[in-house]
Amino acid sequence: MVFLAMCWLAPTAIAGGPIPAEFYWQASSAPDDPVAAELSMLGEWTNIDEASTVYTGSLLSTAWHLTWTTTVTNGQEQMIDTILSVTNLGATTQSFVTGTSLQSALAPGDSLLSLACSLAVTNLQFDGAATLETVGEDPLVQAKIDSTVATSNFDAVYALTANGPFGVATDSAASMTTVQAIDPAGLSVWARFMLTPGDTTTLHLLAAYSTIPAPPASLMVALLWCLAPSRRRS
């Protein structure tokens, strides 16, 4: 039992290596050419401690630019904390999908999953407007346990528009849900959105998974003692 508990809490970083995290990126300008790789292979990283790694990097194509700074934590709680900046360098509105996954066994049983997001969109032009919006019926941001959506923010139809030259618009949202997953094997956070041409957006996504603490053993003993039939000396 103790050994099992330690397995759940032990960080999965191989000695000296980063906490493993996978990254997915797809743009509508090249739907058949998504980027799917370990974050450690896409940029730079540093370990904060035995349970946390910070990743940073950037990707560039002729149609878009992406920069990220992502912290993943796999300790008492599992957490993905990422800032993503995306610029649409194309001539038309594009849709993008981004996902960051922490592939590690999560503690089973009753747990809390929180998702907090903040958005900013900037019109870097002298006319028009910049719009960040949902694609189809999908929410803009989702947190998943394994492949199941556990919670989401900015449900469809959602749009954030910055008007005028160098206009900016911002928004934020947060949600929390209880989860009862059986043998959960991974936490991930996803964003799917459309962005108008020539414009730029920054998304901060924070997903945290933590177990609901069970009553301490001493409390359980005290409870059992109270419930036990009292002795009477006859």
Added chain:
Amino acid sequence: MKTQHIASALILGLCTTATSLADLVGVLDIAGSNGASTSTTLNGLALPDGSTYWTHQYIHEELTVSTTMVASPIEDLQLATIMQFSNSGTEDLQVEVAFSMTLSTLPPPLSEWLASQSLNIGGEDAMVETDTEPLWSVVVDDTLVASLFDNPFSFSAGQSGSASTYDTGNGTVFIDNWQTLQVRYAVDLSAGTTVGFNGGFAFVPTAASLWTLAPMLATRRRRRH
């Protein structure tokens, strides 16, 4: 702490039409109160639309800095900056990041400018602030041209751990014989804070300046939300 450097950027299908990768050289200076100090010369990468692109990532102990800059053609100078700073330590951290570029074609001495910056912040008890100087500023040669998030400024992520805000500004500047343009960030990051800035600075093209600025100049000079 261990730092590992792998490929800093994947360049996908670029440069096929670029005539020169060093058309515009920029200098990136990073300093942190944790001892971080670096000055890096970056060669610009020519984008198909004529813009120049720079990117650089830097890690020093608990400080992570990711920078991306894009400058549009010089005759209508426009510089977009995307900055991400992370303090993964247990102490507050002062960070200064400056990107400087030499102007090869000078704007007119009397120029109108526009600027905006968004700010996303994340982390438990995350806070960004500045006391002694503007959080964001543009300096031409030695002259302060523009500033946003003027000091004193502070912004926190709140209980949810994620929040965003922004600031915009515009104005007029008269400088003869321009040489260099520098965009500068100066922030104090509380422990565990990650912050992202996204926005730009531009000299308004002469023909468009009246149309663009007239309604703005009629209102207040700066808006912060």
